[in-house]
Amino acid sequence: MSNGAEHANHRTKDTETEGYRPDRLPQTLRLIQRAGTVEASFRFGSGAVPDTVVPRGGFRAVGLRWEGTFAEAGQGAIRPLQAQMIARIGEVSDAIEADTLVCVSFTREGGFVHYIAVQVREDAPVPEGMHDFSLETANYLYCRKGETDAVEDVYAHAFSLMGERGFAHDRGIHVELHSRGWLADRPYAMDIYLPVVPL
Numbered sequence: 001m002s003n004g005a006e007h008a009n010h011r012t013k014d015t016e017t018e019g020y021r022p023d024r025l026p027q028t029l030r031l032i033q034r035a036g037t038v039e040a041s042f043r044f045g046s047g048a049v050p051d052t053v054v055p056r057g058g059f060r061a062v063g064l065r066w067e068g069t070f071a072e073a074g075q076g077a078i079r080p081l082q083a084q085m086i087a088r089i090g091e092v093s094d095a096i097e098a099d100t101l102v103c104v105s106f107t108r109e110g111g112f113v114h115y116i117a118v119q120v121r122e123d124a125p126v127p128e129g130m131h132d133f134s135l136e137t138a139n140y141l142y143c144r145k146g147e148t149d150a151v152e153d154v155y156a157h158a159f160s161l162m163g164e165r166g167f168a169h170d171r172g173i174h175v176e177l178h179s180r181g182w183l184a185d186r187p188y189a190m191d192i193y194l195p196v197v198p199l
Contacts, residue, residue: 042119044100044177044191050144051161053196058136061102062092062124063117065131070111078114079184085116086180094124099180104133107172140175140193141167147187158194167196 041057048054064085066078082101089098096119106113115133126132141162145154162169177191 041097042100042102042175042177042193043097044179045189046191048142048191050142051157052142053139053165053167054142054193055137055139056193058134058138059096059102059119060122060124060132060134061104061115061117062120062126062130062132063102063115064088064129066114066116067108068111068114072111073114076184078116081114081116082182082184086182088127088130089118089180091127092118092120092124092130094121096120101178101180101182103176103178104135105172105174105176107174112172135173135175138170138195141196143192143194145190145192147189151190154190154192158192162194162196166199168199170195170197 042059064081066081068077085101089095092098098118100118102115102117102119104115104117115131117130117133120132141158143154143158143161145151159169173195175193175195177193178188182188182190
């Protein structure tokens with residue numbers, strides 16, 4: 001893996017997601033996981049039922065990394081990264097679900113780290129200028145943003161649902177799935193997965 005690798009598992013120390021492990025989750029959440037028939041992969045438009053907690057398998061991804069504040073992101077600072085990643089997808093070998101862009105954010109004090117990436121096999125190389133990261137299997141609240149929905153409204157709805165159902169957002173991780181044809185300056189649909197733990 002590259003020097004810029006991020007891990008949401010127990011193998012790596014001192015990363016922004018160290019300690020995010022399914023074996024540490026309370027029994028009630030593991031029961032939700034077992035209730036799912038199969039751990040599905042992250043795929044845009046996978047057909048999951050919106051506003052439900054669903055298990056999703058872990059993955060490794062390769063892509064471009066951005067770090068900054070929420071204000072900078074709101075002013076469009078991430079958009080150039082989106083165009084660059086779409087143009088460079090062909091450089092990523094061993095891509096899985098190559099038509100799905102996986103955008104993952106790790107919240108930090110004062111801002112966040114954001115990746116626009118594609119899922120890859122464990123031994124896939126990392127192209128020059130890109131980074132890799134991984135997430136382990138977890139349970140997520142899934143919400144769907146339609147083409148005409150405001151992103152802020154969908155997130156507000158998701159956090160309201162969490163509170164109503166006795167869950168908390170785990171470690172500030174956000175997973176957003178887009179189609180490869182996504183353009184942020186045009187109407188677009190998006191799948192949002194937020195890892196949850198019981199309150």
